[in-house]
Amino acid sequence: MSIRRAAVAGAVGLAAAGAAGAGLAHRRRVLARREDEPGPAFGSLRSKGRTVVADDGTPLYVEVDEPEVPTRLTLVFCHGYALSLDCWHFQREHYRARGIRAVYYDQRSHGRSGRSPMGNATIDHLGADLMTILDAVAPEDPVVLVGHSMGGMTIVALAEQHPELFGDRVVGTALIATTAGGLDPSRILFPMVPTWAGSGAVHRSVAALARGHRAVDRLRRLGRDVALVATEQLAFGDDVPQSYVAFVDRMLAATPFEVVAEFFPGFSTLDKFDHVEPLAKVPTAVICGTDDKLTSIGHSRKLASRIIGSTLLECHGAGHMVLLERPDEVNGELDRLLGTTGAVDER
Template identity: 30%
Template sequence: MTGTERSTVVTDDGARLTVYTDGSSGGGVTVILSHGFLMTADAWRIQARELSARGVRVVRYDQRAHGNSAAGEASPTVDRLGADLAEVIHATTPRGPVVLAGHSMGGMAALTVAARRPELIKSRRPHVALISTACTRAQLVPGNHPLHWAKAAARASYSYPVCWLPPAADAVRRRLPSGHPWAFRPFAEHRGDTPPPSRQAIRRTHTEQIALLWKSLRTYTTAERLSALNDLADQVEIVTGEFDDWIPLSQTRQLAQQLPNARLHTPVRGAGHRLPTDRVGHAAVTQVLSRMAETALRESESADAEPAHLQGEGA
């Protein structure tokens, strides 16, 4: 992988999104990667390394209020994350073939772009990978197994205090060991061009911002608003893990029902929710993105080679 280039995209509400670009700009196709809740762009480190080594340009970024990205003036909602993703696309890849991949909350951001900005989908016609994500609200209980109920109880034990007592949560977080993923160190910053590890995702984020985003995840939906994405047909692929304990398979099937023209992969055997870094699932994600990049580049080269009069007839 060539050196990672760090830059900043400033959104219309003043959020400063830290962007990391790997690979050569002459690669012809760009893969844009959007990460999940309480993670950073480092979640895509395997894909960034392997794709850029194959000559693909890779753009990944820390979501607002995550990693090295600031929160901005607007309330952190899934809709706002979708607007951020659209701005990252415009700022980093204004032209050329694009592959768009979103994991979990990052996939919800991509779905929000399709729902709120269908003209962007229609004009750029990206290949889209929806990884371990859903078109409806996040659920505390991802299934009926007793273990899922136990995990739901554990999540509720911290999500409710986070949502309803943010100042108290901040006070507790300041006293946590520096290595703890919930530790609050508002002035800490990860140095260097590469993104901070996911365990440092919310090190500088006030609990109120986390709470607002979690509440948005609990009410979010793009159901019945995905026609622009469905029109891309086989350019859209849905990937999940067999043992996903955040997005239940019922939600994956619901997403597939909203996108009947998309390709629904068989769940990756033995894989959990964090597919991009999962011990079993990361290879499947890399393979899907690599194939999408090759196809997008081939289609672009074919369109460029097509005689002008034929392009006009197809318009």
């Protein structure tokens, strides 16, 4: 039997065994009872899209919220692994109401952006993409960069590649539920693969599964209840409405497993704590949930300790998707950060 067939066959058996568990059924019922009526209209906040072409030809999908009264400052939001620009729903709602220019884009191979060439699905390429986007949509404006998870790693990569930007065009940064290294990648991957896989199994089988990615994607669709419960338990800390969990799960499910596998190796080799120093030149906010199971609070504390002058907001009980789970706290900290830059037009 080929590696591909063996991996997929094993996945089928293990997925079936996991789905049969009584604990899964119980947790699914608990989650269903938490439905909000009506829930937020996730994915409904849109502006006219445009394409920015990366240096290797990858088309990047970008949306810019232009306020009625132009502002000096531009906010740029960088989303995380296997998510999309829609994950910033509550932040987008907030900054539209405040009338601040904001840029949202899909990372390469995610959302509406084009697929990365083989071998270019790396954190360093994401950093270069961010530079390309800044040049295209905010070539002169002062900018504040906001990154969640892999988006925070993107900002750190940009700081390594272009430290001269910080204190010049970049006037502030926010790093949310992220790290600059020392990550166990199976923690990030776990909610995005069929949930029969444990940490060791992920490390051993992700490359083999990538060869059978179409079959894996079919299994993910078939095992929706399993995936939904895994997303709820691993992406959130406190109890949240089912619509929040379903929204995150839709973004994860929309990311082909081949893409998940292409980015996977880069997380284990990420080692950029020695390159965060440029962020100390500007006001920097580090934000994390204390119950983050993917990039644990220790990563944020280490970032804050290495970025002199930064602030650390720990949202008690919140998980990795703290930007959805605690939007008032996150938005409040971002507002405080913007106020320290001196670039906000208060009206």
